[in-house]
Amino acid sequence: MASREVMDYMQGKKQTQRLLDKLKSTLRSVNVVLDDAEEKQIINSDVKEWLDELKDAVYDAEELLSDIKTEVLKRKLEADQSGSSISKVQQLFSDSFLSFDEGIEPKIEEIFERLDFIAKEKDVLDLKVGVARRTKMRLLATSLVEDSSVYGREEDKERITKLLLSDDVIDDRISVIPIVGMGGIGKTTVAQLVYNDVRVKQHFDLLAWVCVSDEFDIVRVTQVICGFVTLRTCDIADLILLRYPRKTVGGYLQSMPSSVISAHPNLEVIGRQIVRKCKGLPLAAKSLRGLLRSKFSMKEWENVLKSDIWELSNKESNILPALWLSYYYLPPHLKRCFAYCSIFPKGYEFTKSRLVLLRMAEDFSRQEKKKPLEEVGVDYFNELV
Structure with missing residues (x-):
């Protein structure tokens, strides 16, 4: 909403500006309960449905703003190509937007009413106000790779x-x-x-x-x-020619517990309790290590330890509670970037540069002062790594 193109479009359009202001206010009222909703959605299907409806409405709002930006840029490009003066460009905007405006305001009104209805439902679902304090993770500058030693196997x-x-x-x-x-x-x-x-x-x-x-x-x-x-590429598609393998099944391997030792003595007691909740799962311990390595507050560690997410049963979710937690505590802009990767098939290899460009195309990178969007996208990638 604060982009230069949208601001240019809003000049002199008081009614449209009022509608956007109302939309912005409604989004703020919803934003303050998002953290509570994201945690409760795991065990409450009504909250999950509410979040899904909210996302759909927000995506529609984003698409509408994107249409405005595209129209403004298109008109500026046409004006530049024709070599028009500033006054003529302004007139061109005024004339060309007449038909565009007729369709925009009803759409904004429709999205606002939809979001306003969704926002009022938050009280029925008993969603609490309170934004979790999320510290930005920073990579340590070092030439050493991560220690990949395996214990208990x-x-x-x-x-x-x-x-x-x-x-x-x-x-x-x-x-x-x-x-x-x-x-x-x-x-x-x-x-x-x-x-x-x-x-x-x-x-x-x-x-x-x-x-x-x-x-x-x-x-x-x-x-x-x-x-x-x-040692050659095989293009044979006939299973008989490929020597269809026969299979036998048997055997079972028991899991063995892992251990994590906190770098801060005052957090070690809580850390060991969290480790026990991981139930010997290396991936769970590793993901929580990534989550907690940048947090040094007893309160933050206790929040993780006492989270309701640990109580999830296999029937309620097929995702490890520790993985849910590591996602839950991500900053909102990184959640979108992480979730975007789900469009790739399992085992698919992608490059950092291509992924950054794809996310930029989806407008996932927030503009920062004196920093190109591509660099911002690389920062997001590194934080997730």
């Missing part, structure tokens, strides 16, 4: 490695060693440890690593395996 790794190195062969059947457990327990990490073990590399003539996504495609997976074997 030595026994699991050895058991699987011994199975792989065993000469016990039953007929000519393909052996499968499944590693079973909920998301974040460290299944992939154990597989990577085994795959990169020197003994395993020396024992087998050929090793192949294939990532299977949620949308399982047996043809694609088998093509990748054949590519490892032949």
Whole structure:
């Protein structure tokens, strides 16, 4: 609303300006309860539906403002190309916006009424006012990469490695060693440890690593395996020609607890209680470490420890509570940037520069003084990393 194009458009349009001011005021009244709504939506479907309706209405408002900016820029470009004087440009704006204005004000009125209705529902849902204090995360300048040591998986790794190195062969059947457990327990990490073990590399003539996504495609997976074997791109689409693999299932690996030690003694007691809530899940502990590493207040740590999100059951959500928390405490502008990544399929590789440009196209980067939008987008990316 504060962009130069929108401000230029508003000059002399008192009724339109009043409508936008009312819209802005309504958005402020909703904004103060967003934090409470985002936490409650996990266990309250009515709140989740309210948030979804709010997002839809805000997106419509954003689209309307984008139309205004586009129209203003288009008219300025036409004026520049025609070499018109300032007075002629003003006249051009006045004439060309007549038809545009007729459609804009009713749209603003409609969006305002919709948002006003949604805003009044916040009282029915008992949403509380209060914005959580969120500190901006900053990367430490260092040439060292993050320590990727793995704890508590030595026994699991050895058991699987011994199975792989065993000469016990039953007929000519393909052996499968499944590693079973909920998301974040460290299944992939154990597989990577085994795959990169020197003994395993020396024992087998050929090793192949294939990532299977949620949308399982047996043809694609088998093509990748054949590519490892032949060292060529495999385009065969016939499963029989691809030697369709037979599968056997069995085995189960137990999880082992991880531990996190706080860098601040006064927070260690709370930190250990939070770790116990992670129930031995490495991904949970790692994500909360990223969340809490920039927070040094006892109150902030206690808020995480006592959050209702921990009480979620598997039936209510298939997302780890610790991951919900790490998302919940993100600043609003980073939430949008993070959620945008969900449009990519699992396992999809993207580059930082392309992702930054895509987010810029969606107007996710907020303008900062003396800083190009692309640099702002890179800052957002680094904060999320």
